[in-house]
Amino acid sequence: MNKTLNELRVEIDTLDKQIQSLIGKRAELAAAVAEVKRTTNDKGGFYRPEREAQVLRAIIGRNDNLLKGTDMAHIFREIMSACLALEQKIKVAYLGPKGTYTQEATLKHFGHAVSTLDCSSIDEIFHEVEKGNANYGVVPIENSSNGVIGATVDMLYSQNLKVCGEVEISVRHQLMMADQSQEIKVIYAHQQALDQCRRWLNDNYPHAELQAVASNAFAAKFIKDEPNAAAIASEVALGLYGLERVAKNIEDKTGNTTRFLVLGKEEVPVSGKDKTSILIVAKHEAGALLDLLSPLKEQGINILQLAHHPIPNAKWEYMFLVDVEGHQQEESVEKALAQIAKKAIKINILGSYPVTVL
Known part of the structure; x- marks a missing residue:
């Protein structure tokens, strides 16, 4: 026999009380952890990125219900955030x-x-x-x-x-204004947002003046009292500043x-699934970068990103931002970085950290 709507709601209320009680017990344990750290003068810190990444991965890995694993992890993300606030x-x-x-x-x-x-x-x-x-x-x-x-x-x-x-x-960029019944004569946004929406803007508002500002959120805040002005900003900014949506998801590339x-x-300890970011200045000679990165190949380390960027106040000199798989404390990564350091003009190990979970 199918349960009535009222019976289902009673069951939900009962479960909610149990969940609330369990969250409360988790908070008590978090407070106890904080106290142990204080009394033992633990130097590990209250916020542990590697520990949180491990917990979230475990939640996703064991999830077997109607909710998506990532949705369940988002719920626990907020629970952990509230518990951490009790610690520090x-x-x-x-x-x-x-x-x-x-x-x-x-x-x-x-x-x-x-x-x-x-x-x-x-x-x-x-x-x-x-x-x-x-x-x-x-x-x-x-x-x-x-x-x-x-x-x-x-x-x-x-x-x-x-x-x-x-x-x-x-x-996902939204076009917004205080009163969308007005004609749009000027559009404010961060330069990057203007670039990301260039084709759409040319097709829909070819005669509007485009004004670059410090951030999209600043643009949304600024146009609240500005006639004939629109802003490109996020969904959050749209609601935050009480504006009206003119067009949705106007970025050129999905x-x-x-x-x-x-x-x-x-420094962040090993979490089990990490990446390491480094900045390298290579010698200005043929094949220098290839030679510089060869230790990564020798150690079987995957390069996740390689980007070059001008060195400040050094004309035609470049640094390279490199992301690799693994943690700098792992033997293969440690060996590769040591070899790179011998070949580079400068190497700066920016840090090792958990690969994003959510």
């Missing part, structure tokens, strides 16, 4: 204002219980973490359509922060994704 409140610097993709990446990686600090530039994010005003920072490193973010690479080259995580965000790095001051 984490502050994360991101590229503001509210409503940017960088903020979205921050909350996706750390959960909504984290404390955030919005910054006006990538440089400022690095400086806030370096000064200790934020525990971590989140910065964009590459976009699937536009390549590496030069400002981030420059700061990685000149600063000493460690990469301790990564997160990816799907980029599947556009931005990858972000999480920056901190501590």
Whole structure:
């Protein structure tokens, strides 16, 4: 006999109470872990990226119900975020204002219980973490359509922060304005967003003036009181600033994704599925890069990314951003990096960290 709607709701209410009780018990255990760390003067830190990655992978691996594994992991991501806040409140610097993709990446990686600090530039994010005003920072490193973010690479080259995580965000641009009954005469957005929507804008608003600003979220915030103005920004910014959608998903290429790095001051232990990022300055001679990377081939290490970028204040000189599979503490990676260091003018091991789970 099929259950009535009321009977099903009673069962759901009963389960909700049990789930709530179990989450409460998990929180008590998290608080107990924090106390043990304090009393034993544990130096491992409260936020453990490798441990969280292992937990999330296990959740996805054992999931066998109607919910997708990633959806279940997102739920646990928020539970862990709230429990971590009981141990120690984490502050994360991101590229503001509210409503940017960088903020979205921050909350996706750390959960909504984290404390955030919005910054006006990538440089400022690095400086806030370096000064200790934020525990971590989140910065964009590459976009699937536009390549590496030069400002981030420059700061990685000149600063000493460690990469301790990564997160990816799907980029879906929305065209919005305060009153869509008005004619659009000017469109504001970050230059990268304008480039990613160039063909669509030419087809639909060929006569509109395109104005580049510091961020898409700033554009959305700015046009709230600006007549005949539109902005390209995220779905989050659309609701955050109370604007009206003019057009949905206007990016020229579907599947556009931005990858972000999480920056901190501590090395991350092995998680079991890691990658290592390095910056290399090669000798300016024929075959130097090929010779430089040969130890990776010899050790059977896969190169995940290889991008070149001009060295600041050095004309026609380049550094190479390289991501490889594995952790720098693994024997094969350690041997390869040691050999590269002997051949390179400069090598900076940015950090080893878990491959993004969500």
